[in-house]
Amino acid sequence: MADEQLIQLLRQLVAIPSVNPALADDPAIGSEAPLARFLADYLAGKGFSIERHEIVPGRPNVVARRGPAAPKRTLLVEAHLDTQGIHGMTVPPFGGELRDGRIYGRGACDMKGPMAAALHALTPDILDALAAAGVQLIFVGAVGEEKGNVGARQLVELGLGADEALILEPTELAIVHAHKGTLWYEVELKGQAAHGSNPQHGLSAVRAMVEVIGDIEREAERAREQRDHPLLGPPTVNIGVIRGGSSINIVPDRCVIEVDRRTVPGEDHRDILDRIRVGLMRLQSLKKIAGYEVKKLHDGTPFATPADTRLVQRLVGACRSQGVPAKTEGAGWFSDAGPFSQTCREVAVFGPGSIRQAHTADEYIEVASLQKGSELLHQFFRDLADEVKGIA
Ligand SMILES: [Zn+2]
Structure with missing residues (x-):
């Protein structure tokens, strides 16, 4: 009743x-x-x-x-x-x-x-x-x-x-x-535009982003190897959005990705972003990019x-x-x-x-x-x- x-x-x-x-x-x-x-x-x-x-x-x-x-x-x-x-x-x-x-x-x-x-x-x-x-x-x-x-x-x-x-x-x-925890963030790379016939005069943000994506995937791969949670499974990453470039014959001066990283207990969201920032600083010091920005979009703690x-x-x-x-x-x-x-x-x-x-x-x-x-x-x-x- x-x-x-x-x-x-x-x-x-x-x-x-x-x-x-x-x-x-x-x-x-x-x-x-x-x-x-x-x-x-x-x-x-x-x-x-x-x-x-x-x-x-x-x-x-x-x-x-x-x-x-x-x-x-x-x-x-x-x-x-x-x-x-x-x-x-x-x-x-x-x-x-x-x-x-x-x-x-x-x-x-x-x-x-x-x-x-x-x-x-x-x-x-x-x-x-x-x-x-x-x-x-x-x-x-x-x-x-x-x-x-x-x-x-x-x-x-x-x-x-x-x-x-x-x-x-x-x-x-x-x-x-x-x-699981949810860490959503955006990475923006700034390059330098140039005519597509003279790419050596510019900095391609799209090209540099390929390296950043490699860093992001390697970071997640390491986490997967270290922490397979008995209840939640391993951490994951998905790059859900990529935007960059304006024309086929211009070196792109901007590229943005949006990353969906799912975490398990024991992972620190700040550490994850810090590791990504180290790679970005390296790209900048090697003059492969003119600048970068990392923006957190959503930060949910795992438990x-x-x-x-x-x-x-x-x-x-x-x-x-x-x-x-x-x-x-x-x-x-x-x-x-x-x-x-x-x-x-x-x-x-x-x-x-x-x-x-x-x-x-x-x-x-x-x-x-x-x-x-x-x-x-x-x-x-x-x-x-x-x-x-x-x-x-
Ligand atoms: Zn509810």
Whole structure:
């Protein structure tokens, strides 16, 4: 039997537009602030103390705490507030329509479904049990996940961390305890134009870029040999874009590439770029180019929490006791788990709904999945309280 309160909560969340401002044509729907307000009020009503961190004006992150000030354990539960845009949607984006055992609307699956499941799981008796056991619960609503994880980054920079972090995302109830990092960058080479009949009078940026690409591939090849991650596989590189030259008979004075480097835990994104810069400096000192620029386009940290940690094992236990096969896995996509892995010792991504249904024209979540997810999280919180209660 589906829980009416849970369904109503999700429909309420879907009805509050919170499109990422960068993805909204209409500013009236492109703000996380109304959902942040709802979340803050909801949690305040459950006895949480609320902080708002509005680092970008109009885009408040919500940090809500409940439990002892000197806790035995801290658990951070994070839900991002923003959704994808609504362009081309075939269902009313904010209707929260309930039909054929599904709830439809933008965010129903990513991320309001998992958020509703977690909020609903935090019943008064669970909240009191956690506090009495000595657990401080930190519920975070973060802005801007869909575009650069800005909210999570801001909070990590402020030092917000915990012993354990549960990042809510629609994983189909799989326990994702590792994902690759993403380093996207652009390299621009400046050459010197000359007539194509006298190439010796110019510096070809395209020709020099061939050497740069060689350096980039060798760097990734070395990384592949050194680090084959048991869960994520080896690091990769793809040069997705190249632009250069203007005419067949002119020595090109400019060439640009865009590089997509996927990293595994242990790789430092700054080191990777530094190694590329060494090659560029060499090209310049050899007077093969007139100048260069390296620009970071996206920087997402990889993370991996071992499968035998308390957090992952407690999720496994909760799945089993609720009759759900416990799947532990690594993921190819990126989430707020990346930034929070810098300040939280154990991190896992988990939630009801399927990532295949996120960002779609008829986004929905199955009520059965929503319900199961909430029961599972309820069990997880209960097990945490029992575990910490036993600690002196
Ligand atoms: Zn999401």
